[in-house]
Amino acid sequence: MRLSHFRQLMEGEFGSVRAASLARDHVFAELGGQTVERAIESGTDLRRIWRAVCEAYEVPPARR
Numbered sequence: 001m002r003l004s005h006f007r008q009l010m011e012g013e014f015g016s017v018r019a020a021s022l023a024r025d026h027v028f029a030e031l032g033g034q035t036v037e038r039a040i041e042s043g044t045d046l047r048r049i050w051r052a053v054c055e056a057y058e059v060p061p062a063r064r
Contacts, residue, residue: 001046009050010036013059028052 010019023036030052031039039049054064 001050003040003046006046006050010053013063014057022053022057026056028056030055 007019010023013019014022025035027033027035028039031044031049034042034044036049036053040046051064053059
């Protein structure tokens with residue numbers, strides 16, 4: 001997955017403002033206590049990050 005596609009998924013699911021806030025502020029236990037932005041910076045696989053977001057926010061399987 002490319003970063004641009006990941007960002008499109010986030011904005012499509014949460015809207016641009018909420019997606020940016022969520023990526024910057026929400027700490028995910030599934031990502032080792034990191035935010036989405038920190039996980040991206042540390043090189044975590046984007047699919048893993050997306051799965052963590054989907055699980056935490058109960059994104060329906062059809063939109064994962």
